[in-house]
Amino acid sequence: MINNEVIIMLKLDISRFGDAIFIFIDEDNSGVLDFSEYVEALGKFCLLNKEDVLKLCFNVFDDDKNGTIEGEELENLLEMLHEDEQTSNMKHALNNFDFNGDGKIDFAEFKQLNAKFPSLFYPAYRIQQNMKNFTLGEKWWERKIEDLITEHNNKLAQHNDMSIEMQLVKEREKKIYAEQERQKVARERMGCMYYTCCPCRRKSYTTDRQEASDSDGEIEREKPKHEVVVKKNRKDGRKQIIVSVGPRKPLTHEERLERARKRRLRDMQDRPTRKD
Structure with a gap:
């Protein structure tokens, strides 16, 4: 042609x-x-x-x-x-x-x-x-254009739905991982036996590692200020004021065993010696 x-x-x-x-x-x-x-x-x-x-x-x-x-x-x-x-x-x-x-x-x-x-x-x-x-006629081409636009919009909506679904899956996986990390921290602090026998007490030991690190960093930042206050009070002859710098972290199983051992040694030293 x-x-x-x-x-x-x-x-x-x-x-x-x-x-x-x-x-x-x-x-x-x-x-x-x-x-x-x-x-x-x-x-x-x-x-x-x-x-x-x-x-x-x-x-x-x-x-x-x-x-x-x-x-x-x-x-x-x-x-x-x-x-x-x-x-x-x-x-x-x-x-x-x-x-x-x-x-x-x-x-x-x-x-x-x-x-x-x-x-x-x-x-x-x-x-x-x-x-x-x-x-094919003007009406046929108009319908064809409308069909193509509808198909494009459907594909775009499907892509957006898949993106939202993938985002929800990632958030769900992130929550599961965070819960596993909290349980891991609780197991380390409580000990295997205490963790297994007292599941109702786990909640008081479950804290995020990020929160713990943030609190530790906050304590470290407060220490220099506390030392300045102590030095100033000593210089002025004032009584030392104890300033709380944050909550005490729960002891781990090894730390509790070490504290119990030291307590036994201290009790043995204070006990009077038996004379024959």
Whole structure:
């Protein structure tokens, strides 16, 4: 299927703008639009929104694909737009539509040009409209666009649901790990026998390691202040004031055994020696 046949079938006017779009669609540059390219062109062109059509028009004139229309590209654009249908005022405006004065037209300026002169790129929208009308019908393409939007939104919602579910799983695993750590601390402080026989007392020994380390750090920070107060009281001859620096941590099983051993040694030293 050659370019002229497509133009006749879709009842399009022969114009340089239409030729430029068909050249853009003809990916293998063979000058012939085969059936696969025709179907692909329908899928590409009929599903575009207005801004996408404008981007396609911009890419048609941006030959080197550097994101700007300049030099010969700009001359071709102005030559194509300066057709007989344009008024003299529009021609004068088109010669001065480089809005930022750098001699190049980027896509932002291209959009401003379309907003100022909507009729300039009307051929592109007319080609899209005729493609819809003379193939599957405008209503079919509208339903297809709605179906694609719905499918995209469903996939996005499913992805968000999976992300939320994964976050809940991670939080649940984090809570389980924190509980295991608390039980581990309680087992170390209570001892295996006490931990097993007195499960009701575990709660008083279960504290987070982070909380314990924070309290230890707080005690360490308070020690220098306490030492300063003690030295000042000694210098002034005042009675030493005992300042509490924090709650005492529960003793571990080894610490309790060591304290009991020292207590027995102290009791044995205080006991009177038996004389024969």
